[in-house]
Amino acid sequence: MMLQVHHEGRSIVWTGEREPAENYVYTLQQWQLQAILERNGED
Numbered sequence: 001m002m003l004q005v006h007h008e009g010r011s012i013v014w015t016g017e018r019e020p021a022e023n024y025v026y027t028l029q030q031w032q033l034q035a036i037l038e039r040n041g042e043d
Contacts, residue, residue, distance in 0.1 A: 022037060
């Protein structure tokens with residue numbers, strides 16, 4: 001995953017329902033890690 005981020009600039013680490021995703025993003029940001037919540041293109 002680190003190489004994917006290095007080469008492509010980002011990586012998908014988890015997909016799922018919005019509410020748990022928001023909690024994961026918040027947790028990662030508390031550890032000073034950049035996390036972006038994006039909507040799936042299938043919706």
